[in-house]
Amino acid sequence: MAVASTTQTGARxxxxxxxxxxxxxxxxxxxxxxxxxxxxxxxxxVIWGSVRNSTGFQFSNLKLLGNSVVRSYFVGSVELAALSAxxxxxxxxxxxxxxxxxxxxxxxxxxxxxGSGVLAQFGGVALAFAxxxxxxxxxxxxxxTWFYDFPQGILPIYVYFQIPLMVLVFLPAVDGxxxxxxxxxxxxxxxxxxxxxxxxxxxxxxxxxxxxxxLFANGxxxxxxxxxxxxxxAYTVPQQISVAISSxxxxxxxxxxxxxxxxxVVMVAIIMTGYALLQRRAARWLR
Amino acid sequence: MRRVKKSYKYVLAATAMLALxxxxxxxxxxxxxxxxxxxxxxATSAQAGGGMSKLIAAAKKEGQLNxxxxxxxxxxxxxIIKTFEQKYGIxxxxxxxxxxxxxxVNAVKQENGTAAAPDVLDVGLAIAVPNASLFAPYKVATxxxxxxxxxxxxxxxxEDYGGYMSVGYNSAKFGTITxxxxxxxxxxxxxxxxxGDPTEANAALNGVLMASLGEGGSVDNIAPGVAFFHKLKEAxxxxxxxxxxxxxxxxxxxxxxxxxxxxxxxxxxxxxxxxFVPAGDVLGGFYAQAINKNAPHPAxxxxxEEFLYSQAADGGQNLxxxxxxxxxxxxxxxxxxxxxxAAAAKxxxxxxxxxxxxxxxxxxxxxxxxxxxxNAVK
Numbered sequence: 214m215a216v217a218s219t220t221q222t223g224a225r226x227x228x229x230x231x232x233x234x235x236x237x238x239x240x241x242x243x244x245x246x247x248x249x250x251x252x253x254x255x256x257x258x259v260i261w262g263s264v265r266n267s268t269g270f271q272f273s274n275l276k277l278l279g280n281s282v283v284r285s286y287f288v289g290s291v292e293l294a295a296l297s298a299x300x301x302x303x304x305x306x307x308x309x310x311x312x313x314x315x316x317x318x319x320x321x322x323x324x325x326x327x328g329s330g331v332l333a334q335f336g337g338v339a340l341a342f343a344x345x346x347x348x349x350x351x352x353x354x355x356x357x358t359w360f361y362d363f364p365q366g367i368l369p370i371y372v373y374f375q376i377p378l379m380v381l382v383f384l385p386a387v388d389g390x391x392x393x394x395x396x397x398x399x400x401x402x403x404x405x406x407x408x409x410x411x412x413x414x415x416x417x418x419x420x421x422x423x424x425x426x427x428l429f430a431n432g433x434x435x436x437x438x439x440x441x442x443x444x445x446x447a448y449t450v451p452q453q454i455s456v457a458i459s460s461x462x463x464x465x466x467x468x469x470x471x472x473x474x475x476x477x478v479v480m481v482a483i484i485m486t487g488y489a490l491l492q493r494r495a496a497r498w499l500r
Numbered sequence: 501m502r503r504v505k506k507s508y509k510y511v512l513a514a515t516a517m518l519a520l521x522x523x524x525x526x527x528x529x530x531x532x533x534x535x536x537x538x539x540x541x542x543a544t545s546a547q548a549g550g551g552m553s554k555l556i557a558a559a560k561k562e563g564q565l566n567x568x569x570x571x572x573x574x575x576x577x578x579x580i581i582k583t584f585e586q587k588y589g590i591x592x593x594x595x596x597x598x599x600x601x602x603x604x605v606n607a608v609k610q611e612n613g614t615a616a617a618p619d620v621l622d623v624g625l626a627i628a629v630p631n632a633s634l635f636a637p638y639k640v641a642t643x644x645x646x647x648x649x650x651x652x653x654x655x656x657x658x659e660d661y662g663g664y665m666s667v668g669y670n671s672a673k674f675g676t677i678t679x680x681x682x683x684x685x686x687x688x689x690x691x692x693x694x695x696g697d698p699t700e701a702n703a704a705l706n707g708v709l710m711a712s713l714g715e716g717g718s719v720d721n722i723a724p725g726v727a728f729f730h731k732l733k734e735a736x737x738x739x740x741x742x743x744x745x746x747x748x749x750x751x752x753x754x755x756x757x758x759x760x761x762x763x764x765x766x767x768x769x770x771x772x773x774x775x776f777v778p779a780g781d782v783l784g785g786f787y788a789q790a791i792n793k794n795a796p797h798p799a800x801x802x803x804x805e806e807f808l809y810s811q812a813a814d815g816g817q818n819l820x821x822x823x824x825x826x827x828x829x830x831x832x833x834x835x836x837x838x839x840x841x842a843a844a845a846k847x848x849x850x851x852x853x854x855x856x857x858x859x860x861x862x863x864x865x866x867x868x869x870x871x872x873x874x875n876a877v878k
Contacts, residue, residue: 463866464870
């Protein structure tokens with residue numbers, strides 16, 4: 214068939230013409246389909262499941278969110294995500310600035326960027342094991358007595374993947390700072406402090422805050438890493454969702470899992486809206 | 501070579517099953533030939549479906565069996581599955597081997613009607629009893645040998661094997677341990693572990709309950725057990741990771757609270773691993789078998805149960821025993837002489853009367869744990 218059609222040279226213009234008549238939105242169908250199946254549908258199922266039980270609508274499930282034990286999972290999640298995001302953002306920003314001020318075609322920059330790309334994805338069991346093997350109770354390098362304390366024990370593990378992520382998302386903004394701006398500030402008699410206070414800082418603030426939110430969402434949703442670190446106590450929401458789904462001792466409650474997931478969806482939705490707004494603001498300076 | 505071996509097994513199987521099914525032959529053979537395949541969807545015994553030989557034939561025709569949450573190192577399941585496959589030429593599809601009992605029930609509900617749905621389940625009582633409506637009533641040939649208290653009277657679930665809560669430890673490092681209080685000492689830093697999160701895993705819940713028995717609690721009162729783990733945590737001895745053979749080998753969990761059949765040197769893979777059941781604080785627990793009401797392979801599912809409850813030398817009851825678990829028909833098999841005496845002799849010694857928590861006692865313990873466990877060991 215394929216061979217036959219390519220030999221029919223006369224048909225080509227016709228086919229090309231037909232191709233043009235395809236509406237432009239058709240190209241987005243695969244993307245929309247993907248988003249629909251893997252994002253919108255699960256979200257809808259979670260919302261549906263959190264307001265229903267086996268007999269019908271049951272909004273009392275949502276009262277779970279007021280339970281003090283349930284609240285402690287959200288507190289744990291937010292505490293861990295906020296701390297790891299703050300530390301990761303700060304150290305990552307410094308590293309990004311160091312990379313940006315180096316040779317733009319140099320080996321250090323390429324090496325750091327490639328390394329960040331890899332390390333930002335390094336998580337889960339492998340990462341938790343790496344830390345356990347180095348500083349865990351039978352660690353090779355040292356035996357940290359605080360290794361299983363929350364959040365001190367898990368924090369360095371999270372920061373380990375937050376820093377490279379910060380470098381990746383923040384570097385374009387730092388690259389956007391033009392040398393001329395600094396020169397202009399200096400020629401007008403401004404000090405380094407003045408430059409950062411009135412020029413660099415305000416320029417980078419939206420990008421920095423946006424990146425901070427992204428890191429926060431990243432820390433919030435991580436499950437495999439903390440589960441591999443320890444799995445006897447649920448500190449965070451994702452861990453408790455796992456318990457609610459698969460507890461075999463009679464406390465499994467799929468509705469609780471849905472309600473907890475709904476809480477996560479709401480939190481991430483707020484964060485990502487903030488992120489999108491800030492990105493729009495930051496993009497002005499990066500054009 | 502392999503084929504010869506297999507067909508030899510077929511002959512063995514057929515002979516064994518002919519002998520077993522002799523009782524079934526006297527039953528009515530009302531199942532019409534055209535609808536014979538459907539018979540097994542609802543048959544409540546091999547006899548009711550037309551006899552053992554028909555069950556085997558129908559199961560072989562189905563050719564597959566879906567099992568779920570059966571770790572190969574758990575109570576000899578690796579060997580049990582292999583033996584069943586070789587004996588009947590039925591392929592066993594093992595899904596989610598490390599899943600929990602609740603994961604099994606979730607799969608039954610979520611995969612209902614698909615060819616991948618689990619055919620048979622091996623679940624804790626806390627899951628079996630409330631979900632009994634999902635299971636098909638079925639009584640194996642040896643039904644009478646299962647103690648009455650250990651089965652559902654209509655045959656929707658039936659206990660299969662069990663054991664006692666035990667403490668396993670690395671004797672090369674710690675010498676001999678005989679009581680739980682020794683574990684509070686300084687040489688046990690970061691070593692004492694459970695088999696999972698007690699608010700989630702049955703084995704871990706029973707580990708805490710066993711500690712409670714030792715600390716003056718009872719199956720009705722798990723609080724002293726939680727207090728014991730709080731003391732362990734305060735002493736820096738509690739290891740908050742799920743104990744597995746890998747964590748034992750890595751030295752992360754050198755003292756493990758677990759069912760005795762999961763706590764043997766051979767399962768853990770260490771020759772210096774010893775196990776003891778605290779004297780006077782014997783906590784027992786059994787798992788239960790059940791058949792999915794809408795099993796995609798109904799005949800194979802029923803044949804699997806017949807195999808598991810067979811008292812033959814290569815039947816499920818003796819295979820569980822060889823894995824260190826106590827089969828539910830052990831008392832009857834000891835009486836009728838079909839038990840593997842060598843395997844029975846290897847079971848850890850127990851002194852004191854075992855207690856088995858009832859469903860309501862387990863629920864009570866669970867509710868206490870949900871409210872107090874995390875704070876006790878955080």
